[in-house]
Amino acid sequence: MSGTDTGRLNRWRLILGKYAADQLAFSGGASGVEDGDNAMENGISCVDLEELLDFLYSRDQGEDVRREGGTGASRLTAATWITRIRKLFPKETVEILERQALENYGMKELLTDKEVLEKLEPNQELLKTILQLKHLMKGEVLEAARRIVKKVAQEIAEKLNQDIRRSLLGKIDRNASHPVPSIRNLDIKKTIRRNLKHYDQENERLQLEQVYFYGRTRRYSQWRVILAVDESGSMLDSVIHSAVLAGIFAKLPMLDTRLVIFDTQVVDLSAHLDDPVATLMSIQLGGGTFIAGALQYCESLVEYPHRTMVVLISDLCEGASPQGLLQVSGSIIESGAKLICLTALDKDANPAYDRQMAQRLAALGAHVGAMTPEALGDFMGSVMNG
Numbered sequence: 001m002s003g004t005d006t007g008r009l010n011r012w013r014l015i016l017g018k019y020a021a022d023q024l025a026f027s028g029g030a031s032g033v034e035d036g037d038n039a040m041e042n043g044i045s046c047v048d049l050e051e052l053l054d055f056l057y058s059r060d061q062g063e064d065v066r067r068e069g070g071t072g073a074s075r076l077t078a079a080t081w082i083t084r085i086r087k088l089f090p091k092e093t094v095e096i097l098e099r100q101a102l103e104n105y106g107m108k109e110l111l112t113d114k115e116v117l118e119k120l121e122p123n124q125e126l127l128k129t130i131l132q133l134k135h136l137m138k139g140e141v142l143e144a145a146r147r148i149v150k151k152v153a154q155e156i157a158e159k160l161n162q163d164i165r166r167s168l169l170g171k172i173d174r175n176a177s178h179p180v181p182s183i184r185n186l187d188i189k190k191t192i193r194r195n196l197k198h199y200d201q202e203n204e205r206l207q208l209e210q211v212y213f214y215g216r217t218r219r220y221s222q223w224r225v226i227l228a229v230d231e232s233g234s235m236l237d238s239v240i241h242s243a244v245l246a247g248i249f250a251k252l253p254m255l256d257t258r259l260v261i262f263d264t265q266v267v268d269l270s271a272h273l274d275d276p277v278a279t280l281m282s283i284q285l286g287g288g289t290f291i292a293g294a295l296q297y298c299e300s301l302v303e304y305p306h307r308t309m310v311v312l313i314s315d316l317c318e319g320a321s322p323q324g325l326l327q328v329s330g331s332i333i334e335s336g337a338k339l340i341c342l343t344a345l346d347k348d349a350n351p352a353y354d355r356q357m358a359q360r361l362a363a364l365g366a367h368v369g370a371m372t373p374e375a376l377g378d379f380m381g382s383v384m385n386g
Contacts, residue, residue: 059105078109127152153276164377187212226258230314237346243279262294292324305336316354339366
């Protein structure tokens with residue numbers, strides 16, 4: 001049998017699992033899965049591979065896969081499993097295995113063991129899981145979780161910050177020069193006009209002694225933006241992005257930012273906007289939904305309606321009377337404040353919401369739609385500059 005055939009058979013054997021051992025044994029000495037290769041990198045054989053995969057996927061059979069004790073050679077624990085899959089598999093595969101371990105098989109020990117937690121790949125999926133299971137953490141484990149939350153929140157903020165600041169820091173003012181050079185603000189006509197006297201006729205070349213840029217009109221008369229975020233479990237991506245977004249808004253001079261999260265109760269997190277870790281770790285997921293109550297609280301924060309935007313981030317599935325939600329929404333709109341209802345606020349803006357309620361709110365004059373954080377920044381910028 002060729003090396004290519006051996007590799008293919010061994011791959012199929014790994015897919016089928018240990019229950020196929022009697023019908024399909026590993027070929028090539030149980031050591032190779034690569035075409036024509038009888039030795040895995042780092043000395044890991046197909047048997048080792050099967051043991052690592054079996055530690056996770058045997059849970060489908062309801063088996064007890066803990067292997068700390070006994071007299072056999074295997075000593076797999078969650079900690080050694082994490083270490084070995086990271087040594088063996090590429091990063092993308094490791095992330096899939098970790099996510100399935102947490103989401104599909106409830107391996108909570110991954111988040112209650114400091115050693116294991118610190119080996120997990122920091123990403124938004126891990127952040128979501130930490131927020132869902134943080135009640136199980138304490139001591140050093142909780143501190144390790146906080147470090148992961150901080151790292152992932154910073155990565156999200158770095159991705160959003162530039163686009164958000166560009167949207168909100170003002171529109172281009174073509175009557176003033178800008179002291180900070182940027183290709184986006186290059187005033188090409190003025191640059192050519194002012195440098196025509198330096199035109200080199202012999203070489204037919206325009207020599208630029210000074211380059212001019214447009215200025216930006218910055219409006220420092222503050223707008224108050226109130227983010228009201230539904231913290232039900234289905235809104236977790238939106239909660240994360242909203243918390244990070246509120247921290248970015250809080251650093252902009254033209255915005256006075258408030259952050260409110262709610263289920264059936266309302267929690268004002270405005271005092272923690274400079275600390276995304278404190279904000280995110282304050283989230284309590286699940287419970288009912290009382291949107292009208294949250295908007296009533298937001299209405300109490302409106303001081304100058306014509307310079308206020310209330311941004312409701314929710315699936316609009318009201319747990320109380322729909323009429324109450326419509327009444328308080330109408331009151332906010334009639335005051336002159338802008339009511340913006342976002343049905344999604346993750347990076348992909350995948351909407352899942354009560355479409356009938358969305359239509360009724362839009363009929364009142366609310367701005368309703370699914371937006372990414374960048375699109376929200378553009379929309380807010382157009383409102384402020386309009």
